[in-house]
Amino acid sequence: MRCPLNPRPPSRLRGCLGVLGCVFCGIVSGSEPAWRVYEDDVVVVILDKYPVSKGHLLVITKKHYESIHDADPREALHAFAVAAALARVYRTKLGAPGVNVVTNSGRPAGQVIFHFHVHVIPRWSGGSFRWSSRHELTAEEAEEVIAELEPHLDGVKSYLRKAGLSAHI
């Protein structure tokens, strides 16, 4: 699966993989590596490779849309529902005292990969929110986060049902 090229990839950290296409489409198709947390017919959830905090997740639609402004409303809502369910897991099951659920649309809003995604960012302590304070995810951190989330992933499908949605198209 290929998607339109990001015309101005700003850096390896931020952008798409040059002429090969969109890194998130590559993750969805399996041609690009990622730490996968959850998947259904509409979205894939991965660990952000450069997390703002431990457990920073990205809910990515399987189909390519640039951002919230052109995403199919049902698929966008599905992504928000999965993000909300994971936010609830962090707050009510894993003891996070805070969580941000964010989507950035357009470069002036801080969007750096032009494939629609919703960030779920648990906040383990206070302080200002800084996109610039990201570190590189290690295998050890990824495995820890996945082990913590895994027992609670049934909560995502249960949340979808309560929201009137289904994991299947």
Added chain:
Amino acid sequence: MRCPLNPRPPSRLRGCLGVLGCVFCGIVSGSEPAWRVYEDDVVVVILDKYPVSKGHLLVITKKHYESIHDADPREALHAFAVAAALARVYRTKLGAPGVNVVTNSGRPAGQVIFHFHVHVIPRWSGGSFRWSSRHELTAEEAEEVIAELEPHLDGVKSYLRKAGLSAHI
């Protein structure tokens, strides 16, 4: 309508109105003033009194929930749908080159009013996102924003329909 008291209102800017209850419940019931943009059976959309940028909106559930972690999934999704629709209006109709859609849950995540709400923040220019760079909304600015949004509000109901939702319960 009254809702549980925020036990630690940090300031007039940030918090609830002391022992009288929650400022957003007051806005929903009409006992507190606000610049209203849109309303349906589930949410009210107002202009943020201390906007990060011109046109900063808050989508507030009519029922009181503390944040995304305890909000009813259908109502939370409805709020996200309205926020997504307004983000689309800003990007595709009003020329905003960026928009952030954000909900903060818990004090460490920057939540300051403990009644579930989703921010829609158009970004007219680049630069870091700073919650601290808010200014006080003037009547002139509010009237301008409402006049710009008004012709496009049919788009919200149309978006809800496409998302499989209704403006009515």
